Amino acid sequence: MKRDIIQLDEKSAEDFLRLRIELFEELGEVPKDTDISELKLATKQYFLSHINKDLISWGIFTNGKLAAIGSLCLFTRIPYKENLNGSEGYILNIYTSPQFRKRGYANQILDKIIEYSHKNNIKRLWLNSSEQGRHLYAEKGFIKMDNEMELFL
Amino acid sequence: MNYTYKKAAIADIDLLTKTRLEVLRAANKLSNDIDMSEVEKQSYDYYQKALTDGTHTAYLVFDKEIFIGAGGISYYRVMPTYHNPSGNKAYIMNMYTNERYRRKGIAYKTLELLVQDARSKGITAISLEATEMGRPLYEKYGFTQMEHEMELFGL
Numbered sequence: 174m175k176r177d178i179i180q181l182d183e184k185s186a187e188d189f190l191r192l193r194i195e196l197f198e199e200l201g202e203v204p205k206d207t208d209i210s211e212l213k214l215a216t217k218q219y220f221l222s223h224i225n226k227d228l229i230s231w232g233i234f235t236n237g238k239l240a241a242i243g244s245l246c247l248f249t250r251i252p253y254k255e256n257l258n259g260s261e262g263y264i265l266n267i268y269t270s271p272q273f274r275k276r277g278y279a280n281q282i283l284d285k286i287i288e289y290s291h292k293n294n295i296k297r298l299w300l301n302s303s304e305q306g307r308h309l310y311a312e313k314g315f316i317k318m319d320n321e322m323e324l325f326l
Numbered sequence: 327m328n329y330t331y332k333k334a335a336i337a338d339i340d341l342l343t344k345t346r347l348e349v350l351r352a353a354n355k356l357s358n359d360i361d362m363s364e365v366e367k368q369s370y371d372y373y374q375k376a377l378t379d380g381t382h383t384a385y386l387v388f389d390k391e392i393f394i395g396a397g398g399i400s401y402y403r404v405m406p407t408y409h410n411p412s413g414n415k416a417y418i419m420n421m422y423t424n425e426r427y428r429r430k431g432i433a434y435k436t437l438e439l440l441v442q443d444a445r446s447k448g449i450t451a452i453s454l455e456a457t458e459m460g461r462p463l464y465e466k467y468g469f470t471q472m473e474h475e476m477e478l479f480g481l
Contacts, residue, residue, distance in 0.1 A: 197407075202407060202409070215406040215413075246403070246404040246405065251369060252437070254351070254354075263384075265404060265405055266405060287478070297477075297479045297481070301474050301476075310476050311476075314478050318476060318477050320461075322461075322465075322472060323451060323453045323454075323472050324452045324464075324469045326441070326452065
């Protein structure tokens with residue numbers, strides 16, 4: 174069943190946070206028995222101060238509760254010929270609560286993100302894919318980057 | 327050999343824009359008659375904004391008055407995670423050394439200055455797109471291949 178995708182604002186902060194934490198737990202990002210109150214606070218503050226500025230988030234609601242989510246962080250790099258204004262977007266936080274999976278929600282949200290990027294002259298989208306997600310992203314035309322390197326300080 | 331590594335200030339914006347075009351022409355093997363005026367304008371605007379709000383640091387390298395190398399780092403913020411609670415990240419671009427000055431450690435030194443700049447801002451993760459030529463330098467510095475990055479380009 175297709176449902177409406179809502180562009181989130183400050184009012185959805187609690188719901189957003191709930192799904193964000195679910196995602197962390199599922200990914201095993203946070204060691205067990207860790208106090209995550211600070212991470213929760215940082216995430217909520219980040220959401221409230223960035224939403225609809227350099228953070229755009231979309232969600233799908235069922236019975237008034239957020240069931241699926243996806244976000245786009247906007248940033249600018251030095252312009253180049255193929256991307257004159259240097260606007261790029263990083264897709265993250267694509268997540269659907271387990272009981273709402275297999276309904277194509279992530280797919281719908283991803284389409285929305287790509288449509289938004291087209292409209293707003295964002296020439297390049299990035300993401301860090303899980304094994305599960307790779308297939309979906311490849312279907313949309315995403316390709317693996319072979320030359321990205323990273324240094325942790 | 328004594329080279330000057332100059333951290334670009336807003337007063338250097340004309341030089342920064344001019345050298346950026348030089349780097350693009352050299353890196354993409356563009357002939358001088360290709361019109362780059364739009365890239366020039368956009369680059370100028372980018373530098374003006376990013377040097378003012380602190381989201382970019384650029385180094386230019388000189389042999390006396392001759393421009394011989396460059397490197398830049400852009401700062402941005404994504405969603406906080408457990409391993410990066412601030413969400414702050416950095417991306418290195420525009421690394422360049424003039425052909426005649428290669429194999430003298432200029433890029434390594436430039437990279438070091440950019441990493442220092444990131445460190446001073448509390449950044450914990452820096453990424454970049456390596457060319458075949460640049461890869462050994464970044465590996466030597468400790469950069470590792472990212473395995474799960476995907477892109478959709480040319481929207």
